[in-house]
Amino acid sequence: xxxxxFFLLFMVPTxxxxxxxxxxxLGTAIYYSLHDWDxxxxxxxxxxxxxxxxxxxxxxxxxxxxxxxxxxxALTVLGSLALAFLVAPLVHETAKGWRRHLAIFVFIxxxxxxxxxxxxxxxxxYDPSLGIINYLLSLVGLGPYIFLQNPRNALPSIAxxxxxxxxxxxxxxxxxxxxxxxxxxxxxxxxxxxxxxxLYTRIMxxxxxxxxxxxxFIKMMESLRSFDFIFVLTAGGPGIATETLxxxxxxxxxxxxxxxxxxxxxxxxxxxxxxxxxxxxxxALRRWHE
Amino acid sequence: MARxxxxxxxxxxxxxxxLVVAIAPVVWILLSAFKSRVDIIAYPPKLLFTPTLAxxxxxxxxxxxxxxxxxxxxxxxxxxxxxxxxxVPAAYIFARFDFRAKNDLRFFVLSLRFMPPVAAFxxxxxxxxxFDMLDTxxxxxxxxxxxxxxxxxxxxxESFKQVPIEVEEAASLEGLGxxxxxxxxxxxxxxxxxxxxxxxxxxxxxxxxxxxxxxxxRNAVTMPVASAxxxxxxxxxxxxxxxxxxxxxxxxxxLLSFFFVRYLPNIFGTR
Numbered sequence: 001x002x003x004x005x006f007f008l009l010f011m012v013p014t015x016x017x018x019x020x021x022x023x024x025x026l027g028t029a030i031y032y033s034l035h036d037w038d039x040x041x042x043x044x045x046x047x048x049x050x051x052x053x054x055x056x057x058x059x060x061x062x063x064x065x066x067x068x069x070x071x072x073x074a075l076t077v078l079g080s081l082a083l084a085f086l087v088a089p090l091v092h093e094t095a096k097g098w099r100r101h102l103a104i105f106v107f108i109x110x111x112x113x114x115x116x117x118x119x120x121x122x123x124x125x126y127d128p129s130l131g132i133i134n135y136l137l138s139l140v141g142l143g144p145y146i147f148l149q150n151p152r153n154a155l156p157s158i159a160x161x162x163x164x165x166x167x168x169x170x171x172x173x174x175x176x177x178x179x180x181x182x183x184x185x186x187x188x189x190x191x192x193x194x195x196x197x198x199l200y201t202r203i204m205x206x207x208x209x210x211x212x213x214x215x216x217f218i219k220m221m222e223s224l225r226s227f228d229f230i231f232v233l234t235a236g237g238p239g240i241a242t243e244t245l246x247x248x249x250x251x252x253x254x255x256x257x258x259x260x261x262x263x264x265x266x267x268x269x270x271x272x273x274x275x276x277x278x279x280x281x282x283x284a285l286r287r288w289h290e
Numbered sequence: 291m292a293r294x295x296x297x298x299x300x301x302x303x304x305x306x307x308x309l310v311v312a313i314a315p316v317v318w319i320l321l322s323a324f325k326s327r328v329d330i331i332a333y334p335p336k337l338l339f340t341p342t343l344a345x346x347x348x349x350x351x352x353x354x355x356x357x358x359x360x361x362x363x364x365x366x367x368x369x370x371x372x373x374x375x376x377x378v379p380a381a382y383i384f385a386r387f388d389f390r391a392k393n394d395l396r397f398f399v400l401s402l403r404f405m406p407p408v409a410a411f412x413x414x415x416x417x418x419x420x421f422d423m424l425d426t427x428x429x430x431x432x433x434x435x436x437x438x439x440x441x442x443x444x445x446x447x448e449s450f451k452q453v454p455i456e457v458e459e460a461a462s463l464e465g466l467g468x469x470x471x472x473x474x475x476x477x478x479x480x481x482x483x484x485x486x487x488x489x490x491x492x493x494x495x496x497x498x499x500x501x502x503x504x505x506x507x508r509n510a511v512t513m514p515v516a517s518a519x520x521x522x523x524x525x526x527x528x529x530x531x532x533x534x535x536x537x538x539x540x541x542x543x544x545l546l547s548f549f550f551v552r553y554l555p556n557i558f559g560t561r
Binding site: 001003006007009010011013014015017018021022024025026028029032087090091093094095103104105106107108109110112113114115116117118120121122123124125129130132135164168172173176218221224225227228231232245246249250253254260263264267268270271274275277278281282 | 301305334335376399401405408410468500
């Protein structure tokens, strides 16, 4: 077999499938988004040009979903990073050997759990009457709070669950990264009399941050898929206080209204957002590999 | 000296507290799965109680849950196996060959890997509707292939790069062709890391909810969809049974994570 045949044998079936999976849905979504099609009505599909996109940016409920998704993204990305960079030094300094391995294992557990499972766990704990969180707060004289049924608290309460999953995963990864900082660098800084705080802020974090940049973009893209949480915990409510882009697109396309074409326009908007984020991730990864 | 020890004690206590926060929700739902109805609604919440298997017995007698377990055990391995066969050879090409469109194709694979499911759910729904294949396992496996091929392809490239290239060059000098080098040298050497990668993707697909929720109704529901069918928002929740079904859902990810934790830096591109 020549190298060329080998190359084609290994690449053509795979990319045949991938192109089909990527461009067929993309093509159909573009086609639908330029038409008006309502599954609940028998009216034929009619061409409306960019009408769906114009409507989208005048639809207060879409703009609300955009805002909610943005808030969720900001809360969860910043929260996860803060948690990771606060807890990782604690692990790095305190746990060595097998205890560090155990800590890393415990920290990745929340992230490997299905988001549906995580959502139900927290819904049980957030329950206003039986929930353990309100019970624990009452022990220190706080509460009771309404977490998910209060429009003001609902989104932050959901973000906490995401931070619990992703913040601890990032913690585990930052611990692994801190391990790779050369021992001589740390020793030299210690000999120069650097305090523990300045060791981290001046030396460890600047070394580790560029390496964790890809993780930040991965987390941002992950925050765009909030459907599982929102669906289980609030279904977008109360009102539309926690209705994210994917929840609203689902609602328009599959939920009560069945407006396939309008939902397709929203899907395409999400595709563009993801591609922008993937471009940043791509650049970060390439810089890192050079 | 005493101050140093005090610092150590405080640090250790803090670390244990953080670990407890990380694991408490999992423990809590597992405990709830073994609680009787009375113990679940007890206030203050009970840590000590007489465990019962009643919730599991009840849950395993519910048709939807049994269907969900069966479907997940068929759909996830199928999507994983076909994905592996298609993704791993292409990943080897990316690790070892140079060609013109390499960077464009890598960007394309990365975009597919991170595309949110909401971006594709409508076209998939309409296609399966047209072929009259909504709510079938075949449609779900085919849909999941878009996730498994892209993710496994991306992650396997690194596994092959870690195989020492000298070994492959030596085999080539001894007259082994490219296919022989792949099957006899590169694949066996990369296999442990490929298996770790496959476990991660198994968890990813096992946990997938949105696409399964949109594309199935009764016959092809997977375990996450079946568990979620217990309790719609705003309804009275049968917490004991729900916890038991979540506990069943958690078993594969918990078991597999023991094995793939070593490959974590590979998976998140930090090595």
